[in-house]
Structures are given as structure tokens and as C-alpha cells.
Amino acid sequence: MQIQTKFLGEVEIEEKEIITLTNGLLGLEEYTKYVLLPLEKDSPLAFFQSVEEPQIGFVVAYPFAFKKDYAFDIGEDDKEELQVEKAEDLIAYSIVTLKEPFESSTLNLLAPIVINSVKKCGKQIVLQDNEAFPLRFPIAELKGSVK
């Protein structure tokens, strides 16, 4: 199927690639269907694009590329909601707030989007308020770990 995207124009996707966020994202609960579109090969960044509304498109990042010690636990309820069978099916992405210059951009480590890559469902999980999980983690701290 063809979808309109925010940055890539019209893109052909397969229906099975669609990720359902039953509760949407916080503040944007009305949009529940998304796809991940690669930004470029081997990049820790990707587009997280609503299938329903072209203007709802984010840049997301694989957080571990930017903060190697990033780790969190998921509660039993969230595991059930995400239909987790194997922990390795889960992938976490952080929403990037892109700024100019790129180094001043931030990652939302407090509320990652956790996706079950097999079941194609996901959820924005709010982690317990903690210094290790800042809402605006400066992307510049990557110090060349991403090439």
C-alpha cells in the first residue's frame, strides 16, 4: 500500500509492517498506526511515521547507540500488552527532538517507544522518574560512537 509521509513523499509499505500502538503516543492518542522507515543504511536513526496522518512523523533513535548503559525494566502489565514471548523480540526507540545544529538535538529517554517486532505492536512506556532517564538527553553526548 502507498502512504504519504512527512519527509519521504509517497512510500510503498507492506501492511504487515504496520505497528499498532493501541494507546497512541502521549498527547497524540488518536494516531495508532505507524511504520518505521529507515533514514539511511546502518543509521541508528529512523522515521516513525503515522500511516494515518502524513504530518505525524518523528525521527526516532536506537537509544543504545547514544547511551550504552541505557537499560530499563518493563512491568508485567506492559509485557502482557506487548504480547511478549521473548525479550529479544522487543526493540526500544527514543523520540528525537531534532534541533539545529544536530548536536543540540535531544533524545527522550524517559518515555521510550517499545515495539514487539514480531507481533507488530508497541507502546510508549513512561519509566519511573529517575536521573538515568532524562526527558531531554543531549544527543551530543554520543562522542563519536555513531558513525
Place this chain on the structure above:
Amino acid sequence: MLVLSRKLNESIIIGENIEVKVLSIEGDQVKLGIVAPKNIKVHRREIYESIQEQNKAALNIDANLIQKLTKKR
């Protein structure tokens, strides 16, 4: 909204296994202790509001920046 008055060290029970207790009152600040099962999430309201705002702020992306990012190949 149900409104209850509580004094220091008094508590309320929500459902069967959530307890909210007033631990201290100092000026305009109240310290609450919450005992709840692990699966009950407790967050300060501002946390949710700030995440909602951050999600919306993240939508505001300059297309030129995207071009720069993808040109870095």
C-alpha cells in the same frame, strides 16, 4: 471528585491494595507515601504533561535538517 480530609499519618485505601498516606506537611508541601502493587504505575502528573509536550515538540522538524542528515552518507 471524591474529596476526603486527612491529617498527618492518616491514609486512604484505594481498591484493596493501594494505600496513600500523608507522611508530612510542611508549609504548602505535602509528602505522600504510596504503597501499591508493582503493576500500578505512579507518576507525578507533570511528568505526563511534559512527555506530551515533548512528543509534540518532536513533531516540529525542519525539513532542511532531515536533508542534512540523509546527505551525510
